[in-house]
Amino acid sequence: MAARGGCCLWRVLAPHRGWVIPGLDRRLAAASAMVSAAPPVRLYAAAAKPANRSSKNTKQEETKKKQVPRRRPLMAKPVDDVYLTWHYERPSYEVEKAVGMLKKFQELDFTYPKQFVYINVFLDMALQKKKKVEPFTSTVLLPHRFSDQTNKVLVFTENEQEAEIARENGAAVVGGVELIKWILEDEIQVDSYIAVPEIMPKLIPLRSKLKQKYPNTKRNSLGHDIPKMLQFYRDGLGYAVQDECVIKTRIARLDMPTEQIIANLKTVINDICTFKPLTYGPFVKSLVIRSSTSEGLLLHLGGLLPQVEKVEEKEGAEGDEEKRIPESAST
DSSP, X not given: OHHHHHHHHHHHHSTXXXXXXXXHHHHHHHXXXXXXXXXXXXXXXXXXXXXXXXXXXXXXXXXXXXXXXXOOOOXXXXXXXXXXXXXXXXXXXXXXXXXXXXXXXXXXXXXXXXXXXXXXXXXXXXOXXXXXXXXXXXXXXXXXXXXXXXXXXXXXXXXXHHHHHHHHTTOSEEESTTHHHHHHTTSOOOSEEEEOGGGGGGGGGGHXXXXXXXXXXXXXXXXXXXXXXXXXXXXXXXXXXXXXXXXXXXXXXXXXOHHHHHHHHXXXXXXXXXXXXXXXXXXXXXXXXXXXXXXXXXXXOTTTSOOHHXXXXXXXXXXXXXXHHHHHHHO
């Protein structure tokens, strides 16, 4: 628009340029040239500036160097009866004292006196390097029963005499290969499965279905002594590892004597510790006991876990005896 205005002005003043302003024609020509001159158009993109990697590295280093606010160290024991629990370490109790506290809580709260007693067992599943103990299930026969209910057990056998013995000893379901289809379709659900060795090749389709409940000699669910296996699984306490490292199970009733509750507790703990060699360290990291209506009490593990030293002493004693035998034979 400015260039066109300059040209129009030149045409209007052209007839009178000699007497209006001397040298006007040269000035107008120079002005129109300056106005019409446009900056050159850039046909390529500007080169991107190289990223300053050093600045990024310095920022990352600064964030790493930023100190995490230190948490106030926990104190050991509170002085008063009312205190903030997160300022103090969680207290641990001897098992006798903890059971007595549970009984006292029941009296003060006027709750059901025959409520169940539970334990939460937190495990260290680590082995050498990156290996871990696989989650497991087990059944243990407690020294003191606390429930009148019995578990449902299925017996696999094709022998009529063995089937009759199983029914007489309280088996919930007895049968052979015809039960496979019903189990796969979840029409039969029981707590445990036992079998005789002769039928095992025909039960292979159930291996992936039953998983750890599949009959096995290590779990005492495979053999010919059907009455003994039935008694073990009908009266036994079954438990399993949950969330990869926790076992939650009930062990007694609160109205039972303290000695019986502790005996059941130790039986379960000893059975759990058989799933990891003692040479790898303690299997149980922490142990909490509670009743149905009470808070959980952390137990002191001293005296509850099997000790590695005792095992080493027995091995050393056996070695000494073996050494003495050839000496006596040589004499």
